[in-house]
Amino acid sequence: MxxxxxxxxxxxxxAHEHHHKDTFITKYIFSQDHKMISKxxxxxxxxxxxxxxxxxxxxxxxxxxxxxxxxxxxxxxxxWAPEGVMDPNIYLALVTIHGTIMVFFVLTAGxxxxxxxxxxxxxxxxxxxxxGFLNMISYWLFFLSTIIMVLSLFVEAGPASxxxxxxxxxxxxxxxxxxxxxxxxLWLVSMAIFIASSLLGSLNYIATVLNLRVKGMSxxxxxxxxxxxxxxxxxxxxxxPVLLSAALLLVMDRAFGTSFFLSDIxxxxxxxxxxxxxxxxxxxLFWFLGHPEVYIVILPAMGIVSEIMATHARKPIxxxxxxxxxILAIAFLSTIVWGHHMFVSGMNPFLGSVFTFTTxxxxxxxxxxxxxxxxxxxKGNLQLNPAMLFSxxxxxxxxxGGLTGIILGDSTLDINVHDTYFVVAHFHLVMGVSAIYGMxxxxxxxxxxxxxxxxxxxxxxVHFWVTAVCAYGVFLPMHFxxxxxxxxxxxxxxxxxxxxxxxxxxxxITVFALVGGAVQLVFIYNFFASIFYGKxxxxxxxxANSMEWTTPVKHMHxxxxxxxxxxxxxxxxxxxxxxxEDFIPQTVPLRDGEDINH
Amino acid sequence: MTGFLTLIALALLGIAxxxxxxxxxxxxxxxxENNQIATEKDNHINGFLxxxxxxxxxxxxxxxxxxxxxxxxxxAASKHGEEVDRLMIITFALILFVQGLTQVLLHYFxxxxxxxxxxxxxxxxDNDKLEFLWTIIxxxxxxxxxxxxxxxxxNIMRINEDDDPIIIExxxxxxxxxxxxxxxxxxxxxxxxxxxxxxxxxxxxISDPNGKDDIVVTQELRLPVGRKVIFKMRSQxxxxxAFMPFFRAQxxxxxxxxxxxxxxxxxxxxxxxxxxxxIGKVQSINNLREEKNVKLSAEGKELLDPYEFNFLLLCxxxxxxxxxxxxxxxxxxxPEDFNQWxxxxxxxxxxxx
Numbered sequence: 031m032x033x034x035x036x037x038x039x040x041x042x043x044x045a046h047e048h049h050h051k052d053t054f055i056t057k058y059i060f061s062q063d064h065k066m067i068s069k070x071x072x073x074x075x076x077x078x079x080x081x082x083x084x085x086x087x088x089x090x091x092x093x094x095x096x097x098x099x100x101x102x103x104x105x106x107x108x109x110w111a112p113e114g115v116m117d118p119n120i121y122l123a124l125v126t127i128h129g130t131i132m133v134f135f136v137l138t139a140g141x142x143x144x145x146x147x148x149x150x151x152x153x154x155x156x157x158x159x160x161x162g163f164l165n166m167i168s169y170w171l172f173f174l175s176t177i178i179m180v181l182s183l184f185v186e187a188g189p190a191s192x193x194x195x196x197x198x199x200x201x202x203x204x205x206x207x208x209x210x211x212x213x214x215x216l217w218l219v220s221m222a223i224f225i226a227s228s229l230l231g232s233l234n235y236i237a238t239v240l241n242l243r244v245k246g247m248s249x250x251x252x253x254x255x256x257x258x259x260x261x262x263x264x265x266x267x268x269x270x271p272v273l274l275s276a277a278l279l280l281v282m283d284r285a286f287g288t289s290f291f292l293s294d295i296x297x298x299x300x301x302x303x304x305x306x307x308x309x310x311x312x313x314x315l316f317w318f319l320g321h322p323e324v325y326i327v328i329l330p331a332m333g334i335v336s337e338i339m340a341t342h343a344r345k346p347i348x349x350x351x352x353x354x355x356x357i358l359a360i361a362f363l364s365t366i367v368w369g370h371h372m373f374v375s376g377m378n379p380f381l382g383s384v385f386t387f388t389t390x391x392x393x394x395x396x397x398x399x400x401x402x403x404x405x406x407x408x409k410g411n412l413q414l415n416p417a418m419l420f421s422x423x424x425x426x427x428x429x430x431g432g433l434t435g436i437i438l439g440d441s442t443l444d445i446n447v448h449d450t451y452f453v454v455a456h457f458h459l460v461m462g463v464s465a466i467y468g469m470x471x472x473x474x475x476x477x478x479x480x481x482x483x484x485x486x487x488x489x490x491x492v493h494f495w496v497t498a499v500c501a502y503g504v505f506l507p508m509h510f511x512x513x514x515x516x517x518x519x520x521x522x523x524x525x526x527x528x529x530x531x532x533x534x535x536x537x538x539i540t541v542f543a544l545v546g547g548a549v550q551l552v553f554i555y556n557f558f559a560s561i562f563y564g565k566x567x568x569x570x571x572x573x574a575n576s577m578e579w580t581t582p583v584k585h586m587h588x589x590x591x592x593x594x595x596x597x598x599x600x601x602x603x604x605x606x607x608x609x610x611e612d613f614i615p616q617t618v619p620l621r622d623g624e625d626i627n628h
Numbered sequence: 629m630t631g632f633l634t635l636i637a638l639a640l641l642g643i644a645x646x647x648x649x650x651x652x653x654x655x656x657x658x659x660x661e662n663n664q665i666a667t668e669k670d671n672h673i674n675g676f677l678x679x680x681x682x683x684x685x686x687x688x689x690x691x692x693x694x695x696x697x698x699x700x701x702x703x704a705a706s707k708h709g710e711e712v713d714r715l716m717i718i719t720f721a722l723i724l725f726v727q728g729l730t731q732v733l734l735h736y737f738x739x740x741x742x743x744x745x746x747x748x749x750x751x752x753x754d755n756d757k758l759e760f761l762w763t764i765i766x767x768x769x770x771x772x773x774x775x776x777x778x779x780x781x782x783n784i785m786r787i788n789e790d791d792d793p794i795i796i797e798x799x800x801x802x803x804x805x806x807x808x809x810x811x812x813x814x815x816x817x818x819x820x821x822x823x824x825x826x827x828x829x830x831x832x833x834i835s836d837p838n839g840k841d842d843i844v845v846t847q848e849l850r851l852p853v854g855r856k857v858i859f860k861m862r863s864q865x866x867x868x869x870a871f872m873p874f875f876r877a878q879x880x881x882x883x884x885x886x887x888x889x890x891x892x893x894x895x896x897x898x899x900x901x902x903x904x905x906x907i908g909k910v911q912s913i914n915n916l917r918e919e920k921n922v923k924l925s926a927e928g929k930e931l932l933d934p935y936e937f938n939f940l941l942l943c944x945x946x947x948x949x950x951x952x953x954x955x956x957x958x959x960x961x962x963p964e965d966f967n968q969w970x971x972x973x974x975x976x977x978x979x980x981x
Binding site: 117118119122192193197199200203206207292293294295296297301304305306307308309310343344345346347348349350351352374375376379382383386387390391393394397398400401402403404405407408409410411412413414415418419422425426429430433434436437440441442443445446448449450484485486487491495498499502503506507510511513514515517519520521522523525526527528530531532533535564565568571572602604605606607612627 | 662663664665666670671674675677678681684685688689692696698699700701712715716719720722723726727730731733734735737738741742743744747748749750751752753754755758759762763766767770773774777778780781782784785786801802820821822824831864865866867869871873876877878879880882883884885887909912913916917932935937940942943944945946947948949950951952953955
C-alpha cells in the first residue's frame with residue numbers, strides 16, 4: 031500500500047505544477063477539482079431542494095384545506111389550477127416530482143455527491159479523486175438530469191404523475207393519465223442519465239478509497255464518514271444498474287410495443303395488444319434499487335453524524351469496529367429486503383415471510399448504531415454547535431422513524447398500513463428528515479473547509495430548533511392518519527365522510543410544514559451570505575483530528591502544499607489521557623508507550 | 629399596474645436583502661471575538677433546550693394519543709383481524725417503550741454533558757460487553773416478533789377451499805369496483821378483457837358453462853357474516869389495491885394476473901353500527917358535518933348528508949386522477965338476508981339475453 035501511495039503523491043505533485051493557469055471555465059464550471067465539484071453538487075442540490083420542498087408546501091395546502099381555492103396555486107401552476115383550485119392530476123404530479131427530486135437529486139446527489147467528493151480525498155490524504163475527469167463528467171451528467179427533470183415540469187400534459195415509483199401500467203400508458211405521456215418520457219431519460227452519473231461517481235469513490243490512501247491510513251483508521259461513503263458507493267454500483275434496466279424495459283414497453291410489464295389491458299374502450307408481461311416484475315426490479323436506495327441516502331448521513339458527534343463531543347466514537355461492522359451488515363441486508371415493499375403486491379406469500387425475516391434483521395445493526403451514538407454522548411464534553419445539534423436531531427428522528435419500521439417490515443401488520451400515511455410518516459422521519467439533518471450537519475461542520483468562512487451560529491440555532499419542532503409536528507401526527515386507514519396519494523379525503531374527523535390533524539400538519547418550510551430560508555440566507563460575508567475561518571475551527579483540517583484554508587490543487595503528512599493513528603483520539611489538548615490529529619506520531627487504538 | 633407594483637415590490641425586496649447582508653457583514657466586523665464556534669453560554673442554552681425538546685416530544689406524543697386515539701380504526705370485523713390487532717398492540721407497546729427510553733437517554737445526555745470550560749470528556753472507545761448486550765437484546769426481541777408475525781401471516785395467507793368458502797371476484801378499473809359472484813355452482817367462469825363487449829362489461833367468457841350463473845354487481849359488495857370469503861381479484865387497466873381496512877385486508881389488483889385474499893367477516897353492518905366506538909365516531913363526524921352545513925347554508929350551497937357507517941373498500945394504489953374517489957361500500961348481512969338479496973340479482977346469461 032505504502033509504495034503505491036508514495037508513487038501517487040509524486041505523480042500528483044507533478045501534475046499539480048502544470049495546473050496553475052486556470053481560466054474561469056476550468057476553475058468554476060468544467061472543474062476537475064474534487065472540492066469545486068463538491069460545491070457544485072451542494073449548490074445544485076440546494077436548488078433542487080428548494081423546488082422539492084416548495085412543491086410539498088403546495089400539496090400540504092391542498093390537503094389541509096381541500097375545499098378552499100388558493101391564488102398561489104393559480105400563480106404557480108397556471109392552467110392546472112384554474113380559479114385557484116388544484117387539478118387532481120397536478121396534485122399527483124407534485125407528489126411524484128417531490129419524491130423524485132428529494133430522493134435522487136437532493137438526498138443522493140446532493141448529500142452523497144457533495145460530501146463524498148469533498149471528504150474522500152481530504153480525509154484519506156489524497157491529492158484528488160482517482161479520476162478527476164470522470165468526476166467532472168459525473169457532475170455534469172447529474173446537472174443534465176436535473177435540467178431535464180425541471181424541463182419536464184413545463185410540457186403540455188404535465189410531468190410524470192404516477193408516483194415516484196412510476197409503476198406501470200399507469201406510467202406506461204398515456205391513456206391512463208396525462209402525465210404518462212411526454213412528462214414520463216422525460217422522467218425516464220432524466221433518471222437514466224442520473225444513474226449513469228451516480229455510477230461514474232461511485233466507481234470513482236471506490237477506486238479512490240481503495241488506492242489513494244496516504245501512508246499509515248489503513249482501512250481500520252478511516253474516519254467513519256469514509257467507510258459510509260465507500261459502502262454507499264458499493265451499494266450504488268450493485269443496485270442502480272437494476273433500476274436502469276427497469277427504466278429501459280419500461281421505455282421499450284412504452285415506445286416499441288414490447289410486453290415486459292403489461293398484459294391484458296382494456297382502456298378507454300379498446301383492448302391493447304400487450305400480453306404476458308407483469309407489473310410485479312417491474313416492482314421487483316424497481317425495489318431492488320429502491321430499497322438499497324434508502325440506505326444510499328441514510329448511510330452517508332450516518333457517517334457524517336458519527337464523525338461530527340465524536341468531534342463535538344470531544345470523545346472517541348463509541349465502538350468503532352461495531353460501527354463499521356453494522357455499516358457492512360446494513361449494506362448486505364439492504365440488498366435482500368426489497369420485497370417488504372411488495373407484501374400485498376400479489377407475489378407468493380412465502381416470499382413475504384422471507385422478506386419479513388430479513389427486514390426485521392436490519393433492526394439489529396440499526397439498534398447497535400443508535401446505542402453507540404447515545405453512548406458516545408455519555409460523559410462527553412459536548413460542544414453544541416449547530417452541526418452537533420443536527421447530529422443529535424438525526425439520532426432522534428432516526429430512532430423515531432426506524433422503530434415504526436418494525437410494524438411495516440412485519441408482513442402481517444403491513445397489510446393494514448401498507449400505502450397509508452403511516453408509511454409516509456415512517457419514511458419521512460427515518461430517511462427524509464434524518465438524511466436532511468445529516469446533510470445540514472455536514473454543511474455546518476464542513477462549511478469552513480468548503481468556503482474558508484464560518485456560517486453564523488445563531489442563525490444555525492434558530493434553523494435547528496424551529497426545524498426540529500416542525501419536523502416532529504408534521505410527521506408524528508401523520509402516523510395517526512395512517513392508522514386511521516387513510517391511503518396516501520389521495521388528492522383529498524372529502525370523498526370519504528368516514529375520514530372527516532382527520533381534518534384538524536391535516537390542518538395542524540400543514541401549519542407545521544409551512545413554518546418548517548419557511549425556516550429553511552434562514553438556512554439558505556445563512557449559507558449564501560456566509561459564502562461572501564462569513565467570518566473568516568481558521569485552519570481547524572472544530573479542533574478535529576481528521577486529515578482535512580491539516581490542509582490550508584485557501585483551496586489549492588493537490589490539497590497539501592508539499593508532502594502529504596503521514597498518518598499515525600485513528601481519527602478518534604479525543605480527550606485521550608496523557609495529552610494536554612483534547613484532540614490529537616491523525617498526523618501526530620504516537621508518543622513513547624502510548625496505547626494505540628487501531 | 630400590477631406589473632409596476634410587482635417591480636416595486638421586487639426592488640424593495642432586493643434592497644431589504646442588501647441591507648440585511650450589510651448588517652450581517654457589519655456585525656461580523658464588530659465582534660472579532662465571535663468566531664462562530666459554540667461558547668460555554670451556547671452549550672448551556674442549547675443543553676436546556678434539549679430537555680425542553682424532550683418535553684415537547686413527549687407532550688406531542690401524549691397529546692396526539694389522547695386527542696386522536698379515537699380516529700384510529702375501531703373494531704376488527706374479520707376473524708383474523710383480532711389476531712392482527714393483538715400483534716399490533718404488542719409491537720406498539722414495544723416501540724413506545726424503546727422510544728421512551730432512548731429519547732430520554734439521548735436528550736438527557738445532551739443536556740447533562742453540555743460542554744463546560746475545563747471539563748474533559750471520558751476517553752471511552754470500546755466495551756465489548758455493552759455491544760454484545762445491545763446486540764443480543766434486539767436479536768431475542770425481534771426473534772419473538774418475527775416468529776409471531778410469520779405464524780399469523782401464514783394463517784392469513786394460506787388460502788384453501790376448506791370450510792365451504794364463497795368465491796367472489798373483485799374487478800377493478802379506473803375508477804370503480806365491480807363484484808362478480810360465482811352463482812349457484814360457486815365457480816367463477818373464465819374471463820379476460822378481450823371478451824369485453826356491450827353488457828359483458830367485465831369480459832366473462834360466455835362459452836364457459838361455469839360463467840353462465842355468475843352475477844355481476846356494481847353498487848355494493850355484499851357478504852354473508854360468518855362464512856369465509858375468497859376474493860379473486862382482476863384489473864382491466866392499471867394497478868389498483870383492494871383495501872378493506874375494517875377487515876384488516878389488502879391485496880393489489882394486477883392487470884394480467886389474478887390475485888387472492890381471504891377472510892371471514894364476523895360482524896354484520898348492523899352489528900357494527902351498534903358498536904359503541906362506531907356510534908361515538910359517527911356522532912363526532914356528524915357534528916363536524918353539521919358545523920360545516922351552517923357555513924354552507926349561509927353561502928347558499930348544497931348541504932352535506934348526515935353520515936351513516938359502512939364498511940369500506942378503497943383503492944390504495946395510485947391509479948390516476950380519481951384515485952381518491954375509487955370506493956365501494958361493503959355490506960355484511962346475515963346469511964338469510966344475503967341469500968335473499970343474491971337470489972334477486974340477474975345472472976350473466978339473463979343480462980346478456
